[in-house]
Amino acid sequence: MDRRRALEIFGLREDASKETIIKRYNVLFKKIRYMEDAGDMGFTRDELEEAYKLLMDIAYHDPEEERRKLARQQHPNPILKALGIDQDKLSNFIYYNKWKFIVGALVLIFVIYAIVSITSRVDPDFKLIIAGEIYVEDIEATEQALKTLVDIKEPQAQHIPISDRLDPQSQSVYEQKLSVEIMAGNNDVFIVDLNLYKRLAPFGIFVPLDDRLDELGIDSYDEQLLVALQTEDGESVSPRLYGVDVTGSRFLDEQGIEGERLIAVIMANAEHADDALEFIKKLAEAVQ
Numbered sequence: 372m373d374r375r376r377a378l379e380i381f382g383l384r385e386d387a388s389k390e391t392i393i394k395r396y397n398v399l400f401k402k403i404r405y406m407e408d409a410g411d412m413g414f415t416r417d418e419l420e421e422a423y424k425l426l427m428d429i430a431y432h433d434p435e436e437e438r439r440k441l442a443r444q445q446h447p448n449p450i451l452k453a454l455g456i457d458q459d460k461l462s463n464f465i466y467y468n469k470w471k472f473i474v475g476a477l478v479l480i481f482v483i484y485a486i487v488s489i490t491s492r493v494d495p496d497f498k499l500i501i502a503g504e505i506y507v508e509d510i511e512a513t514e515q516a517l518k519t520l521v522d523i524k525e526p527q528a529q530h531i532p533i534s535d536r537l538d539p540q541s542q543s544v545y546e547q548k549l550s551v552e553i554m555a556g557n558n559d560v561f562i563v564d565l566n567l568y569k570r571l572a573p574f575g576i577f578v579p580l581d582d583r584l585d586e587l588g589i590d591s592y593d594e595q596l597l598v599a600l601q602t603e604d605g606e607s608v609s610p611r612l613y614g615v616d617v618t619g620s621r622f623l624d625e626q627g628i629e630g631e632r633l634i635a636v637i638m639a640n641a642e643h644a645d646d647a648l649e650f651i652k653k654l655a656e657a658v659q
Contacts, residue, residue, distance in 0.1 A: 372418065372421050372422060372425060374425060374426070376422070377421070377422035377423075377425045377426050378426070380399075380413070380414045380418060380419060380422045381395050381396070381399070381422060381423075381426065382395070383395060383426075387426075389426075389427060392423070392426050392427060393427075396419070396423045399412070399419055400419065403416055403419060473540055474540045474543065474544060477540075477541065477544045478544060478547070481544070481548055493525055494525070495525045495526060495527035496523050496524055496525050496526070496643060496646075497517060497521060497523040497525075497526045497527070497559055497643050497646050497647075497650070498526070498527045498528075498556065498557065498558040498559050498560075498642075498643075499513075499514075499517065499526065499527070499528045499529070499558070499559065499560050499561075499562070499650075500528075500529050500530075500531060500552055500556070500558050500560070500561045500562070501513075501528070501529070501530045501531070501561075501562045501563075501628065502530075502531040502532075502533055502549055502561060502562075502563050502567060503532075503533050503534075503563045503564035503566065503567040503630065504532070504533065504534040504536075504564045504566070504567075504630060504631075505530075505532070505562070505563075505564055505628065505629065505630035505633065506627070506628070506629045506630065507530040507626075507627065507628050508626065508627025508628070509626070509627065510528055510529065510530045511528075512626065513528050513626045513628065514526050514527060514528035516622070516625075516626055517650075520622055520650060520653050520654075521646050521649055521650045521653065522646070522649075523643075523646060529552070531545050531548055531549050531552065532545055533545055533546065533549060533567060553571070553576055553638075557638075557640050557641070557642050558638050558640075558641065559637065559638060559641040559642065559643045559644070559646065559647040559650075560635060560636065560637060560638070560641070560647045560650055560651065561577075561635070561636050561638060562617070562623075562628070562633055562634065562635050562636075563614075563633075563634050563636065564630050564631065564632055564633070564634070565595075565631070565632040565634060568596070568598075568613075568614050568632075568634040568636065569598065572598040572613045572614065572636075573598055573599065573600055573601040574600075574601060575600050575601075575639065576638065576639050576640075577613040577614065577636040577637065577638065577639060578613070578636070578637040578638070578639055578641070578644070579611045579612065579613055580612050580613060580614070580615060580636075580637070580651075581611050581612035583648065584612075586648060586652070587615065587648065587651060587652045587655055588652055588655065588656060589615065589655055592612055592615070592616070593616055596612055596613070596614050596615075596616065596634065597610035597611065597612055598610055598611065598612075598613055599611075613636055614634040614635060614636040615634065615635050615636075615651055615654075615655055616632065616633070616634055616658075617633050617634070617635045617651070617654040617655055617658060618630070618631075618632055618633045618658070619658050619659050620633070620654045620655070620657045620658050620659075621657040621658075621659055622653065622654060622657050623654065624659075635650075635651045635654055635655075637651065
């Protein structure tokens with residue numbers, strides 16, 4: 372066992388004090404002592420003892436790790452040596468910062484994708500975002516299918532999954548992307564789940580639809596979709612309808628777009644508001 376594995380077992384950082392190590396050992400020992408299957412902890416009792424001795428410098432040596440370390444010292448990586456970089460320090464740095472690298476890589480991928488999209492295609496004449504806890508089978512196929520529903524030639528569709536079931540790092544990246552698309556994406560229509568609808572609607576980023584129900588061909592709506600705006604001066608604002616429930620729409624079903632509730636909204640900064648209204652109307656008409 373090496374020090375990195377020992378710290379992983381204890382859930383501690385490299386700079387943990389011996390007092391902290393002892394307290395953590397007592398907690399882990401009490402937990403593992405009463406467990407029928409110690410493997411559930413991710414380590415055994417022997418590994419816990421071994422890790423404790425190593426972190427406390429209690430006459431413990433790992434012959435195999437010492438052999439590997441000696442080999443690295445005698446035959447260092449020529450590139451790292453030329454750069455004056457210690458291989459062991461580099462390995463520890465990468466290990467303790469791996470999630471930062473992963474998040475950074477995801478952000479970089481999004482940036483590259485955005486740049487490539489801008490330089491490789493003409494400006495879209497309709498932009499759709501599907502966001503929230505919604506499954507999308509094939510977003511590219513959905514993008515092409517938009518042409519059959521509305522009179523558009525260059526549609527753009529994106530899927531931004533927002534769910535508590537995602538790991539925190541990925542969730543953070545998708546939340547950032549969602550914020551950028553809301554503020555500067557000039558998207559026409561969002562299809563969101565009910566939770567995301569209720570979270571975003573109070574900020575006034577959606578177009579009210581309660582005075583356009585005739586145009587949409589809608590006779591009734593779910594009062595659960597009525598939302599009051601949040602105002603800075605605390606004035607009372609009457610709840611309004613900002614979204615249309617399109618759950619079960621034949622178009623969405625055919626594209627493999629599934630969710631518990633699918634709410635279609637028009638963005639306040641939409642560049643193609645008329646097409647957006649027509650799109651939602653077609654979705655609503657196809658609700659089965």
